[in-house]
Amino acid sequence: MDPFDLLYLFNPMALQAIKVSDLLHNLGSQDTIPFEKVKIDDVDLHPEHLINGIMDLQSMSAERVGATFREVECGLNSVCDHCGKTFIRPIWIDHYDCTFTSNISPSDIEDEVFPIDDKENIHIDEPLRQAILLDTPVAVHCIDCINDENLQANALTPDEIEEIDYSEEGGTVQFH
Numbered sequence: 001m002d003p004f005d006l007l008y009l010f011n012p013m014a015l016q017a018i019k020v021s022d023l024l025h026n027l028g029s030q031d032t033i034p035f036e037k038v039k040i041d042d043v044d045l046h047p048e049h050l051i052n053g054i055m056d057l058q059s060m061s062a063e064r065v066g067a068t069f070r071e072v073e074c075g076l077n078s079v080c081d082h083c084g085k086t087f088i089r090p091i092w093i094d095h096y097d098c099t100f101t102s103n104i105s106p107s108d109i110e111d112e113v114f115p116i117d118d119k120e121n122i123h124i125d126e127p128l129r130q131a132i133l134l135d136t137p138v139a140v141h142c143i144d145c146i147n148d149e150n151l152q153a154n155a156l157t158p159d160e161i162e163e164i165d166y167s168e169e170g171g172t173v174q175f176h
């Protein structure tokens with residue numbers, strides 16, 4: 001058994017730092033790493049719905065590793081924007097692609113690029129945090145409010161917001 005697997009058995013949190021030396025030194029090599037019950041600081045995860053998912057890694061060069069997080073699921077403690085009720089908001093991320101590099105430049109920071117540290121470890125917290133943030137809707141609604149047709153009839157979908165005509169014909173905003 002790989003010593004890292006052993007470490008993982010005794011300490012699931014250790015998975016948040018993953019050694020990628022083999023990938024960096026074997027161009028084109030791949031690895032698939034399932035993870036479960038991952039916690040992230042500052043993300044209000046329900047304790048029974050921590051983050052599960054799978055990460056595919058691919059060696060791209062001596063300093064870059066490509067990653068796809070897939071089938072990521074968890075539940076966030078949330079407050080409904082409409083009725084104020086607290087509920088567990090399910091998160092499902094089909095896939096999220098990013099790159100890890102040991103040669104990160106400041107311009108990479110916003111571009112789904114994350115650092116490989118000087119011990120050749122990657123850390124999955126930050127990409128998972130980004131992926132979850134991308135999955136956050138403009139308005140958070142509990143299941144009761146999502147199923148409330150009257151509320152939904154009055155709510156704007158993102159498509160409708162894009163279609164708002166700001167030409168101000170007659171001084172009113174036109175909805176299509």
Ligand SMILES: [Zn+2]
Nearest residue numbers: 080083142145
């Ligand atoms: Zn609600």
